[in-house]
Amino acid sequence: MNYPVIKGASYALIHAPNLLLRQGTTQTTERLKNPNSEYLQKLPGKLRSFEEAVRYPANQVYIGNLLPDELAAIPKPWYENPVENGERQGKYGEIMPEEELLGMLKIVDAFDLVLLEESFQAAVKSKLAAHPVLGDLQDLRKLDRNPAGIDDIKKLVEAGLAEPLYLSDELVGCVKRAHEFDAALSAHVMLENLVNKASAVIGLKHLLAKSGLAAEEVDYIIECSEEACGDMTQSGGGKFAKAIG
Template sequence: MYPVIKGASYDLIHTPGLMMQQIQGRNPELCTLTEHLRTFASAVGYPPHQAFIGNILPEDLPTVSRPWYKNLLSDTTRQGQRGEIVPEDEFLGLMKVVDEFELVCLEDSFQKAILERLRTNSAVRALKGVCEPSAKGYSLWEIQEMIQKEDALPLSCAGMTKGCVRRGSTTDPEHSASRVAENIITKASAVIALQTLFLKTGLEPSDVDYVIEASEEACGDLRQKGGGGFAKSIAEACSCLKASGADIRAFCAAPVHALMQGAALVQSGIFKNVVVVAGGCSAKLGLNASVHIEQKMPLLEDMLGAFAFYISENDGINPIIRTDLIGRMNVGCGDSPPVVYRALVADPLAKGGYKITDIDRYAGELVNPELIEPIGCGDVAKMNYKMIASLGVLQGEFERTQIEAQIKRFGVPGFAPNQGHIPSGVTYIGPACELILQEKISQVMIIGKGSLFLGKLTHLYDAVSLIIQKNPGDLFSLS
């Protein structure tokens, strides 16, 4: 029987301080332009963020006038149906909570105050480092000493130093303070997403069998740069004591690969409950800051994203993953868009006896267009939908004059932060499952695409797709 998706969680972390740190490394002269920073309230009211955490549907975004950063939603809250928006000071506290090697050092009074606040957060208050804090705080003088004499990386909030991240080794560049910070940031944000998943679904940590981590970071050391360890470390932090796990890497396509593999593990009977999780990527913060400043925009790339999915045995209720209808970009596809989309979309649909028009929604590369249009990238999500619609014309399913109408019918607007793997099609799984359970739609295709050429090993890129479908309900009829 096909496995089901029993839940999805999505969290955002507002990190202007971490963003400015990234900008300083790339373009130091921009670091003084703090008037372009958003407040936390502005980040909460930003329409795409409310779609990400589940308070509105992505389909509602076209009804909000653009630019969205000038048309914030009123009466918004940081809490959403599928997650929350976390302020930077709380996130620094969570970085400390998940740090196993005493490398995150926070000023003592700041640390105590933040831990007190985290104890009121329903999602994370059960974490051991929150409910039973044992790590000591530091004086501001001690933190400044570590920054100046030990090459520690400063951690700031509202322009004030609140702590630092120390290097893991004096000889291994893979354990520099900046690399350690990148890893802990990914881990901490993923922990938030997994804890949110537990809160939203009722899944108990002790019932998780396997964790697949699908972010873009790769932790290791000088002799094993991408050895891995995020999945097990996240499971450990979230008290999934019976779980094993591993990391999967495929650039932006990794989350869909992870869902496919998680579904296969459940359908095969190897595991009952599999979690797919991914944290944020700090290296992508402020990536296009110079252009946004030139356009007199706020620095919108100040958000880390994170998500988690719960895959389990068929219950006759929740949406199924059609493991028999996986689309994939084979090596022989090359990089011709028509060939790629035929392999990703038309071929798996034809195998199941479906047409392009039978799919209610297509979701792929859901990056918020407001972040990338100023740099000339256009609306990437809509460009993908044009390719799918064109394929429908070539197959004789509708006329060329109907392309825009079809795109409006099946295209999910981009709404995710510019975080590489975070905008992959999986960002829509939560809304898709909600609409399927409400019987408003029946089936959705999720597409993940990745730029393999970035690793300088091949000119190829990667893509994989899967279909999420309404559960027939009759367990005896399911294959």
């Protein structure tokens, strides 16, 4: 590679209010320190719906449906002036709803840590199969395998062996721990890692689709997220580039 150039860019915004409420870093810490805090009580009422997130002007600019100059012409606060014809798909990527992200968690899971309730798994399989960019993923077939019963999911969550996955107030799945004793492989860390991997796969698939670049032409992937992977002997020093590619 003698003349490296930027051939394309893509973005993926994922609307995941349930993950934010239950597994977000600030919320997790606050719940340990002060579980009855005013912050935790008021937070659910401050979140936007998926439709509101799609119509938020800055988000439409981010995925390429509006120009920055057009955003400057929209009166602030922008949340009071939504884009009436805002779309989830854009020139540079998309805004994805949470249920599709949860389906992607199982697709990118290489160790059978993700359990999804049977009816939810079937429904999200249909949505992802119809997705304009992700519908050709080979591992989409994982959503045909091993659906879980809700009672089994509840037992794992209540025993502290898995992190719950919610959609609104409904339990639809969980992510199990990967090791009984290794804190670096706890259920919470596994969920963080899988969300990181899934969102990166979404972004990469959009990049290939938008740029016309063939996956076979990519020699090297650099992954720059804040998260790290690895067991206790690696001290979380690994990155996800190999898993994403």
